Structures are given as structure tokens and as C-alpha cells.
Amino acid sequence: MELTPDFDLSPFNTLGLASKARYGAVISARDEIGELMAFAASAGLPLHIVGGGSNLVLRDDLEAVVGVMAIKGRTIERRDDGSALVTAKAGEDWSQFVAWTVSEGLRGLENLAGIPGTVGAAPIQNIGAYGVELAERLESLTVLDTQDGKERRFTPDECKFSYRQSLFKQLRGRFIVTEATFALPRAWAPVLTYPGLDSLPRDADASVIMERVLTLRASKLPDWRVIGNVGSFFHNPVVRPEMADAITGGPRYPQPDGTVKLSAAWLIDACGLKGHRHGQAGIYEGHALIVVNHGGATYREVSELSAKVSGAVEERFGVTLTREPIEL
Ligand SMILES: Cc1cc2nc3c(=O)[nH]c(=O)nc-3n(C[C@H](O)[C@H](O)[C@H](O)COP(=O)(O)OP(=O)(O)OC[C@H]3O[C@@H](n4cnc5c(N)ncnc54)[C@H](O)[C@@H]3O)c2cc1C
Numbered sequence: 001m002e003l004t005p006d007f008d009l010s011p012f013n014t015l016g017l018a019s020k021a022r023y024g025a026v027i028s029a030r031d032e033i034g035e036l037m038a039f040a041a042s043a044g045l046p047l048h049i050v051g052g053g054s055n056l057v058l059r060d061d062l063e064a065v066v067g068v069m070a071i072k073g074r075t076i077e078r079r080d081d082g083s084a085l086v087t088a089k090a091g092e093d094w095s096q097f098v099a100w101t102v103s104e105g106l107r108g109l110e111n112l113a114g115i116p117g118t119v120g121a122a123p124i125q126n127i128g129a130y131g132v133e134l135a136e137r138l139e140s141l142t143v144l145d146t147q148d149g150k151e152r153r154f155t156p157d158e159c160k161f162s163y164r165q166s167l168f169k170q171l172r173g174r175f176i177v178t179e180a181t182f183a184l185p186r187a188w189a190p191v192l193t194y195p196g197l198d199s200l201p202r203d204a205d206a207s208v209i210m211e212r213v214l215t216l217r218a219s220k221l222p223d224w225r226v227i228g229n230v231g232s233f234f235h236n237p238v239v240r241p242e243m244a245d246a247i248t249g250g251p252r253y254p255q256p257d258g259t260v261k262l263s264a265a266w267l268i269d270a271c272g273l274k275g276h277r278h279g280q281a282g283i284y285e286g287h288a289l290i291v292v293n294h295g296g297a298t299y300r301e302v303s304e305l306s307a308k309v310s311g312a313v314e315e316r317f318g319v320t321l322t323r324e325p326i327e328l
Pocket of ligand 1: 014049054056115117119120122123125127128129176178222223224229230231
């Protein structure tokens with residue numbers, strides 16, 4: 001493993017911010033994690049693991065050691081009943097992993113196709129899209145505990161998953177995910193509830209659903225390779241029903257516990273901020289939930305824009321927006 005001082009993180013974040021870390025290395029084998037942990041401890045610096053950088057807002061200079069997770073490998077354990085356990089190492093590309101499971105005739109991950117990033121980062125915020133969350137398909141996670149350097153295995157219950165949340169997001173940096181196993185059962189029913197999928201035939205196959213998901217995503221989200229972004233920048237806020245009632249217009253999604261989920265995109269749009277620019281950072285013209293880099297945007301511009309958007313929504317609707325991407 002090669003440790004590089006002043007490690008350039010520009011190629012490792014989809015928002016395209018210029019950023020560097022005191023030290024960095026690409027991790028291609030499990031033993032290298034231990035080496036990196038030891039080096040960070042001896043240098044008195046925190047260790048941050050990054051995957052595809054598709055959920056990160058990076059400061060200009062990180063006083064840290066950064067490890068880019070690139071451990072590859074995937075296996076299928078087929079069972080007699082037609083179900084399978086599929087395991088992938090943390091550095092596998094999530095979207096390619098999903099496409100591979102579908103090409104192997106396995107069903108269950110197709111709604112999560114096209115989400116950028118790595119397998120190892122997917123559990124951190126319990127990725128979700130088109131009516132399915134990772135938590136519903138996960139069998140177990142293998143992690144390294146940075147407190148004692150030991151390997152541990154987590155069941156989905158132990159991961160404390162909820163909407164874009166997990167134990168790993170709460171205890172940020174404590175556990176390094178090294179591999180994830182998914183249970184893809186034979187008794188599978190397509191999830192077609194989400195608008196855009198609801199026009200598919202009830203017996204649509206996983207490959208058909210995946211293609212539709214990829215088409216829908218391409219029509220709604222800007223390609224980060226063309227215009228830097230991290231997907232949704234704010235969580236959809238969940239509020240008390242009285243608060244939701246006080247807002248006229250916009251979608252409302254009643255939750256089982258009586259609270260109501262609102263659309264952050266609608267709230268931002270209603271504040272007239274769709275397409276708004278702050279320096280080279282901006283709110284995407286086509287979708288108010290997406291912060292984009294028009295070219296050369298800085299960490300400061302993104303942070304100021306984010307504060308401006310949250311401030312406007314708070315002032316107009318009394319609703320507090322929280323940010324989805326993680327700041328390093
Ligand atoms: C265009 C676009 C669309 C998106 N659409 C969706 C969507 O539909 N649904 C959704 O949920 N998300 C979406 N996202 C967000 C993002 O793709 C996911 O959060 C993804 O899981 C991040 O993976 P990553 O490898 O890029 O993680 P990174 O951004 O590199 O890291 C994210 C966090 O995970 C930690 N981390 C990374 N790897 C590990 C590891 N191996 N062990 C421990 N911690 C680790 C990092 O330290 C950081 O805290 C989208 C992003 C973009 C750019």
C-alpha cells in the first residue's frame with residue numbers, strides 16, 4: 001500500500017470539490033486497513049474511509065489520513081430452494097454489483113440499481129430508492145471495529161437502520177465495513193408501487209424493473225460526471241401533523257407513528273430557490289433537492305448555499321432541513 005502525503009481527493013468526490021488530505025492511500029486488501037489504522041494512530045490523525053465519494057462534502061484541507069476503499073470480490077452461495085446469499089467486498093461498485101446479481105438471475109436488489117458509490121458505504125445511510133431500502137435485503141455485515149481492531153459481524157437488527165440512518169452513521173468512523181451479504185429469496189414479489197414503476201406489468205422481471213429504474217434515474221438526476229453533485233442534499237423532513245397542516249400545498253406522506261413526511265424539494269422550490277446560484281454552487285434547475293457544482297465551486301460556497309436554503313425554508317415554513325451528505 002502506498003501512502004501519499006497531500007493526497008488529492010478531487011477524483012474521489014462526485015461533487016467535484018478540490019480537497020486534499022494530509023495522507024491518503026487506496027486500500028486494496030483487508031490487511032492494509034490495519035496498517036492504515038496503525039499509521040493514523042502514530043501520526044495522531046483521524047482515519048476516514050471513503051468509497052465513491054458520492055455522499056461527501058469535503059473541506060479544502062483534511063487534517064486526516066484517508067483510505068479509499070477499493071477491496072474487490074463477490075460470491076454467490078445458491079441454495080436448493082432457489083434462494084441465494086450474495087456477498088460483496090466493500091470496494092465493489094454498488095450499481096455494478098446490483099446489475100451482476102440481476103444478470104445471475106437473482107431478484108431483490110433491482111430497485112436499488114444506479115445508486116452511485118460502493119457496497120461498503122451502502123449500509124452507512126441505508127440507501128434507498130424506488131420503494132426499497134438496503135435494510136430489507138441485507139443478511140449480515142462484516143466490519144472492523146477501530147476501537148479494538150477486531151472483526152465483527154452485524155445482523156440487520158444490530159445495524160439500527162431507519163430512513164437514511166444506521167448505527168454506523170451515528171457512531172461515525174467507529175466501524176469500517178469490509179463486506180456485505182444479501183439474502184435474495186426465491187419468494188420474491190416485484191416492488192412496483194413507486195410512480196414510474198407502477199405502469200409495469202405485475203409480473204415484470206427484475207431485469208425489466210432495473211432497466212426502468214435506470215431510465216427514470218437518468219431522466220431525473222444530473223449525471224455527476226457531467227455536473228458535480230451528491231444526489232439529494234437534504235432529507236425529506238418528518239414533522240408533527242399540526243405543522244404539516246399549516247403548510248398549504250405540496251406532497252404529504254403520513255407515517256405509521258402519526259408524523260408526516262414532507263418533500264424537501266417542494267419546500268425549497270416554494271421558496272423560489274430552484275436554479276438559484278451562489279458562486280459556482282447552485283440548486284439544480286431540474287430538481288430543487290440537488291446541489292450542483294457548476295465548475296470550480298468551493299466548500300465554502302456549498303456550505304453558504306446550504307445554509308441559505310435551510311434558512312429560507314425555516315423562515316417561510318418553520319421546518320428544519322437536515323443535510324444528507326456527510327461532511328469531512
Ligand atoms: C447522482 C446521485 C444519486 C444518488 N441517489 C441516491 C439514492 O437514490 N438513494 C440513496 O440512498 N443515496 C443516493 N445517493 C447518495 C450516495 O450514492 C449513497 O449514499 C452511497 O451509498 C454513497 O457511497 P460512496 O461509496 O460514494 O460513499 P462515500 O460518499 O465515499 O462515503 C459516505 C460515508 O460512508 C463512509 N464510508 C464509506 N465507505 C465505508 C466503509 N467501507 N466502511 C465504513 N464507512 C464507510 C464514509 O466515511 C462517509 O461517512 C446518490 C448520490 C448521487 C451522486
